Each structure stands twice: as C-alpha cells, then as structure tokens.
Amino acid sequence: MSIVTVVGNPRAGSRTHGAAVAATDAIAARLGHEGERDVVDLSALATHLLDPGAHAGLEVALDLVRGASVIVVASPTYKATYTGLLKAFLDRLPPRGLAGRTALPVLVMGDPRHALAVEAHFRPLLVELGAVVPTPGLALLESDLPGDEVLAAWADLVAPQIRLKESALS
Amino acid sequence: MSIVTVVGNPRAGSRTHGAAVAATDAIAARLGHEGERDVVDLSALATHLLDPGAHAGLEVALDLVRGASVIVVASPTYKATYTGLLKAFLDRLPPRGLAGRTALPVLVMGDPRHALAVEAHFRPLLVELGAVVPTPGLALLESDLPGDEVLAAWADLVAPQIRLKESALS
Amino acid sequence: MSIVTVVGNPRAGSRTHGAAVAATDAIAARLGHEGERDVVDLSALATHLLDPGAHAGLEVALDLVRGASVIVVASPTYKATYTGLLKAFLDRLPPRGLAGRTALPVLVMGDPRHALAVEAHFRPLLVELGAVVPTPGLALLESDLPGDEVLAAWADLVAPQIRLKESALS
Amino acid sequence: MSIVTVVGNPRAGSRTHGAAVAATDAIAARLGHEGERDVVDLSALATHLLDPGAHAGLEVALDLVRGASVIVVASPTYKATYTGLLKAFLDRLPPRGLAGRTALPVLVMGDPRHALAVEAHFRPLLVELGAVVPTPGLALLESDLPGDEVLAAWADLVAPQIRLKESALS
Numbered sequence A, B, C, D: 001m002s003i004v005t006v007v008g009n010p011r012a013g014s015r016t017h018g019a020a021v022a023a024t025d026a027i028a029a030r031l032g033h034e035g036e037r038d039v040v041d042l043s044a045l046a047t048h049l050l051d052p053g054a055h056a057g058l059e060v061a062l063d064l065v066r067g068a069s070v071i072v073v074a075s076p077t078y079k080a081t082y083t084g085l086l087k088a089f090l091d092r093l094p095p096r097g098l099a100g101r102t103a104l105p106v107l108v109m110g111d112p113r114h115a116l117a118v119e120a121h122f123r124p125l126l127v128e129l130g131a132v133v134p135t136p137g138l139a140l141l142e143s144d145l146p147g148d149e150v151l152a153a154w155a156d157l158v159a160p161q162i163r164l165k166e167s168a169l170s
Helices: A015-031 A056-067 A084-091 A117-128 A148-161 B015-031 B056-067 B084-091 B117-128 B148-161 C015-031 C056-067 C084-091 C117-128 C148-161 D015-031 D056-067 D084-091 D117-128 D148-161
Strands: A003-007 A037-041 A070-076 A102-109 A138-141 B003-007 B037-041 B070-076 B102-109 B138-141 C003-007 C037-041 C070-076 C102-109 C138-141 D003-007 D037-041 D070-076 D102-109 D138-141
Touching: A003 A015, A003 A056, A015 A037, A015 A070, A015 A102, A015 A148, A037 A056, A070 A084, A070 A117, A084 B084, A102 A117, A117 A138, A117 B117, A117 C117, A117 D117, A138 A148, B003 B015, B003 B056, B015 B037, B015 B070, B015 B102, B015 B148, B037 B056, B070 B084, B070 B117, B102 B117, B117 B138, B117 C117, B117 D117, B138 B148, C003 C015, C003 C056, C015 C037, C015 C070, C015 C102, C015 C148, C037 C056, C070 C084, C070 C117, C084 D084, C102 C117, C117 C138, C117 D117, C138 C148, D003 D015, D003 D056, D015 D037, D015 D070, D015 D102, D015 D148, D037 D056, D070 D084, D070 D117, D102 D117, D117 D138, D138 D148
Parallel strands: A003 A037, A003 A070, A070 A102, A102 A138, B003 B037, B003 B070, B070 B102, B102 B138, C003 C037, C003 C070, C070 C102, C102 C138, D003 D037, D003 D070, D070 D102, D102 D138
Antiparallel strands: none
C-alpha cells in the first residue's frame, strides 16, 4: 500500500504540486512511512478527465487513489473553491469510492479570504466520497510558501488521527 | 441580448437539460422575453474544457454566457454538489467574469439530502464570479420531474428580483 | 414602513453596531430613503432571547423586523460564523418569517480567513427564512473600519437589487 | 475522564435528547467505555447562556465539556442548521476551546433537505473550536427515530476514528 498525492492544478510544476508534496512528506515522516509514494498530477490527465471514453493513464490514476491508505488531495483556489479539474477527477470515482481511505484536503490560496473553503466546500466533498477526513484541513497562503511551520503544525495535529491497519504502510 | 441556459451534465439529452430549459422557459415567460434563447450544453464541449489550448466552440460558449443578461446555470448533483464539468467551464471565466449578469442556480438531485448544496456550495460559486444571484436557488428532485408546480413557485419568487436595463431583453 | 438594522453583538456599543449603522446609511442614501430607521440591538435583549416566556421588548423587536422592507442583519464572527445571539433571535421567527423582505448580511471579522462565512453560512440562513438576499454579502475586516470605501462599493452593487413596492419606503 | 453529551434543543425531554443519548450509547459501547456519562441539556441553562454574568451551573457545564475526551454535540435543525441555543453555548468557549477533544455532530432534522447542514455548517463550527471531528457527522431524520440501524452504521464508521490516550476513559 502507499500514500498517494493528488494535485488538482491545471498547470504542470505548479506551486500546488510543491505544497502537496511537502504536505505529504510531513505526514509520511510522522507516520514513519518510508515506502512507495505516488503522485497523481492531474495536469497530465486533463484532456481525458471529461472524455467519457476509457483512457489507460486515467484508469491507473483512479486505481492508485482507490488503492491508497492515505490520499493527500491538493488544489489551488479557483473561484474561491477547489478546481473543476479536481472535481472532474473525483467525479470519476463511484459512490463512496473513497470508503475506508483517509483523505487530507490541502488548499493553496492566493487570498486569505478563501480559507474557509477547505471546511465549507472541500471537506464535504471528501466526506461524501466516504473517506475518513481528519481535522483540520490545510489552507496554505501562496505568499507563505513554502510554509514549513504551518505545514509542521498541521501535520502534528492531523497525523495522530490517521489510523492504519498494522501492515498498511509496510 | 439574450437569456442563456448552461447545462452541466456530461450526458447529452439529460434530465438536467430538460429541467434547465423548463426553468428558463418559466423565467422568460415572467419577464415577457420572447427573443433569442441560447443553450450551452457542456456535454458537447467536455473534451475541450480542460484542454488549455483554444477551441472555437468553447470561445463561442464563453462569449454567449458573458454577453447574456440572465444565465440559468444547471447541474445534476455529483458527489453531493455541482459537477466538475460545470466547474471546469466556469473556471475558464476571468475573475468576476459574471459581474453585471444575473445567474440562477438550478440543481437536479437524485436524493433530497443534497438540497442544501444549492445555497451552501453552488450560490457562493456564482457570487464569487460577481453575478447577481436572486434567492432562492432551485433544487429539483429527479423523482418530482417535470416538477411544473415547483418550477412555477420558484419562478414566481425569482423573476421579480431580475432587474433588466430597459432594452436588455429586446 | 422602514429599514431596520439588527445588531447581533452581545456587547452594547460594539464596532458591529457602528458598522451596521454605516451599512444601513449607505443603503438608505442610495434608495433615497429619508424615513424611519430603527435599530434592534440584540445586546439589550440577550437575557430574554432564550427564555421561552413572552417578553414585550422582544415582541416589539420581532415585529419591527417582520414589518420592515429592508433588514440589515449584522454580526461579528464568533467561531468563524455569526453569533449564537443573532441565531437565537432569528430562531424566534416562524418558518419563512422573512418572506417578502429584503435582508442584507453584514459580517464584521477580526480575521480575513473568515470572509467566506458570509456566503457559506450567513446567507443560507437568511434564504431559509424566505428573505430576498441581494448579492454579495458584506464581510468587513475590523482593521479596515470604518471602511467607507468598502461600504460604498458594496452598497453600489447591492442597492440596485432592492426592489421596493412604490410606497414601501414612504 | 468522561464522555459528555450536549443537547441543544430548547425544549426539555426533546427527541433530540433521546437521539443524542442513543448516539452516545452506541459510541460508548464500541469504545468499551463503562464509566461516567454526563449529559448537558442546554434547555436547563437557556436563560443564562446569553447573560454576560457568571452562573454556577453554566460554568459546571462548560467545565464538563472541556474536560471530556469525547463530546456528542446534538441539535435539532432550526432554520436549516443548528440552533442558536447550541451556538450561544459554544460561543462561551475560548478560542480553540475544544482542542484535544473529539466532537461528534448529531443533527435531528424534520426535513431530509437539511441533511447537508451537518457537513456544511455544523462540522466547520466544531473544527474552528479545535476539535477532532471524525467523519461523517450524523443527520437523523425525525421520522426515522429511534433509527437504531442508522445509528449503528454511523457508530461503526466513527468509533474506530476515536483515538484515546490509554487511561482516557478509565
């Protein structure tokens, strides 16, 4: 099993990508996880997400997410909430498609006025998918990046809420 | 100028499409609008929405929406909120890209437990885009469709809140 | 008829009170309203709001609100949303107790990270009560007070959405 | 330490009270907790909650909540969200006053259309207070009460997320 990072920014190499990986690092370190770490960068899948046809890369990405114990789900704020890119990907999951998984919402925002989007919009989406979603979510201000202290404080709160079956991260 | 209907269902000919057109009819009748009526069915644009390149049909759709006085924006509930398809389309608009327009959210839901998504998630998205968004939004239960009475009651509440410049709907 | 200002701050003479009156002034000026202007400061009614018994002052306040054409409803952010004081007052209204009235949410916040509470939490409450709620709501940062420019920009957007029957504000 | 149940219904002996105790029973059973179980019924404290003066019973209630490991927080839906009574009580807590505690939101609703209020409004309030809030929250339909099956399914999901220090429930 593995920890998977999902990056919902339409641009490759985005700050969201960097922040998402750093958030995943902070969680993995606290869980003592040294195993596999996959990153699903949705910018590479964008043109296939809304195409009803099958696409091998997209199927792999969905399988990775569904097979993970812990999923760090990151998005920049577009229109004061998560991106359509991310939502289009999560819409491909079946009902309660994240049941039994732990999902951690991470929002990278340009404007602090969008901070509550994590709790008001983003978390309810992951809860609807059946995921266990530790509290609080992470709202990172772009101008605070890399934001090591904010990340560390968040990971200290969240990691102890992640309950893994004994061999889950072996 | 015109009233435009946006349909955020990935399937063509969806019940969302039918409900959206019926909602638009109900509004247009109360406004005495007999002019042009465009429908932007996003199912036809899906593969282009998340493609960063230019696409003529998508540009036409964005121009239609931005040029309209009144926009009926409809979505089915996916994961207890609007679809990624719809969000991906709205993400293509610039900041405050609906300023000066009136936008009416319409959600077609399979489960009545998702009704509050209209006010908690969907309306804030349209407000962030700068639109005037009359109250309340419309949450239609699939099993109630065509829902003529619900539609009429909603249109009676909402239409008087739409303030058009004199020649806006000529 | 009249414009009524409701102040949901437990402390008398609060900054919320000042901001609420200034917001009301800005709206009244744009409506050309020179008539009666009542203020319901809930700090004076606090001990009666959760008392199931009747209380003359509270009944007067509820009647003022229900008889008004336009209600400016103001609260500071407590726990990242409107106060329990304000909610306890609004809970005394019957179902759809603000139908036919226009209500304008005003939130005075210490932290910009609470801004979305206006659209995600406060507006849905007023919509549930049946009010017409023009967009956007007003989220004022304490450190920006008196915030004349923010108030003026908001009132310019909101006032044209208020539709009064001919003699409503006479 | 103890598990505490908070009941935010203005009427004594409410269905909310019954549902809250049943939810607490279901959680306690799964945690193997046989110790102290306090219930804070806010209907008994209502007239003091918005009184700025000190009140012995209220202080005891606040201490119980802050000293608990697990808090089941229950409310009926008033105006499509939690009651002003409950919010007034939680407003008495200091910032992050539930840090280190686990809080479980329980909403008893008359109308299924209010179900999302648990995730969109109620959970964000408890998260703002610093609580660990396992997912999902519980939205119980009045007409389904006592709702033993719904309660059991919910408790099966939520109880494993509650992480107690070794002696926490002794």
